[in-house]
Amino acid sequence: MAKVLRWTGYVLGLVLLLIVAAPGYVWFASNNALNARVEPHAEKLIPMQRASVEEGNHLLLTRACAECHGSDLHGAKFLDDAKIATLYAPNLTLVAKQATDQQLAQAIRQGVGYRGEPLLVMPSESYQDLTDAEVSSLIKAIRAAPAGGRETPARRVGPLGRIGLVAGKFKTAPVVVQDYANARAADLGPQFAAGRHIAVTVCSGCHGSTLSGKEAEPGTMAPDLTITGSYDLAAFTKLMRTGLPPSGKELKMMTGVSRKAFTHFTDHEIASLHGYLVERTRRAP
DSSP states (O other): OHHHHHHHHHHHHHHHHHHHHHHHHHHHHHHHHHTOOOOOOOOOOOOGGGSOHHHHHHHHHHTTHHHHHOTTSSOEEEEEETTTEEEEEOOHHHHHHHSOHHHHHHHHHHOBOTTSOBOSSOOHHHHTTSOHHHHHHHHHHHHHSOOOSOOOOOOEEOHHHHHHHHHTSSOOHHHHHHHHHTSOOOOOOGGGHHHHHHIIIIIHHHHOTTSSOEEEETTEEEOOGGGGGGOOHHHHHHHHHHOOOTTOOOOTTHHHHHHHTGGGSOHHHHHHHHHHHHHHHHHOO
8 A cells, every 4th residue: 555655646746847947948849939930041132122012002902911910011010819929920111220231031931030039820831832022022021011010029920829829720821831842732833833923922820821721710710722613713803802792791811801902903813813723622622
């Protein structure tokens, strides 16, 4: 009996030790992930005199940059959950004063901040496929925006967010960039290249790197985009401009982002995207 009691004490002591040590480990490991120094690769950009502010502003709107960073790019809070994280999109007009073109490009396509820190909830996984000309135009448009406002507060990651970082459920932007690079949306040939480019640099953020659907936010599944194969161009245009499917029911995420960002797409861009998604559906196994 004494031996049993002794071993029971050992087990209970070990359990207690794990309970005490676990929060410390989560804090330490999550801090390592948040503060990891990332060595970005050099970006290829076109000469800024050839970049287009007009194209850059169009990209800021259609790629939903303004939705997080604000219409004036002065930054805004976009996640406020003490258990997960409180995150602000930075004031890009102030960042642009401190960062080089290379550093801005690395933030856009690689998810690496200009101080070398891994960014959080920056959709670089989609933006990594922006062309050199598009990234240069984005940078030119950011630098052309009137500077103002204040620096946004530093990010604060809560206990569930830290657990998610350690468990690999909540990833920094450079990690997600690599995940997306390993699985790509189908290339259906030159005829559909323009539509695929929009799908990859816009839709993949919510619908996954192969457009096959994913959990876009906790409890919300973005569907496989084969669902759009049944839409004619008129219905698809309505979806992109209003966020409303044929049923007329508002969608939790699509409705909001459509009205803020996708309504700025041209008819030609919407038709190109529609053509690609319909062909993708037609070729689906």
